[in-house]
Amino acid sequence: xxxxxxxxxxxxxxxxxxxxxxxxxxxxxxxxxxxxxxxxxxxxxxxxxxxxxxxxxxxxxxxxxxxxxxxxxxxxxxxxxxxxxxxxxxxxxxxxxxxxxxxxxxxxxx
Numbered sequence: 324x325x326x327x328x329x330x331x332x333x334x335x336x337x338x339x340x341x342x343x344x345x346x347x348x349x350x351x352x353x354x355x356x357x358x359x360x361x362x363x364x365x366x367x368x369x370x371x372x373x374x375x376x377x378x379x380x381x382x383x384x385x386x387x388x389x390x391x392x393x394x395x396x397x398x399x400x401x402x403x404x405x406x407x408x409x410x411x412x413x414x415x416x417x418x419x420x421x422x423x424x425x426x427x428x429x430x431x432x433x
Contacts, residue, residue, distance in 0.1 A: 330381050345385060352380045352409075359410060364420040376413050383409065 330345050331337070353369060356377060360366040369377065410417065 326378070329378050330385070333378070333382050334385060341385075344388070345381065348381045348384045349377060352377050352384065355409070356380075359417065360420065363417070364422065366420065370420075373416070376416070380409050380413075 327342060327345055327349065330349065331341075334341075334345075336345075356369055356373070357367065360369065
């Protein structure tokens with residue numbers, strides 16, 4: 324399970340003022356990842372080795388609060404672009420969980 328403390332450490336937060344928001348973001352990211360794993364890998368739980376994805380996506384979501392729906396933002400020469408698909412940076416890792424078709428199939432004659 325992604326830890327609140329890990330996310331807060333990365334964000335540089337050392338109080339409890341944002342804990343409710345961060346916990347909600349963690350739950351949302353975990354739910355989205357579980358849906359992806361269920362659709363593509365027929366898995367219902369997030370493997371321990373993928374918890375870093377939950378933490379990194381939570382940090383990214385926290386940093387985008389207030390900027391939902393934007394694809395880019397430019398303020399006084401500083402430009403930021405947001406990705407459309409939060410899973411895109413992790414697809415090469417996530418795809419390793421998709422069962423491979425070993426070429427053996429069934430043949431049915433009617």
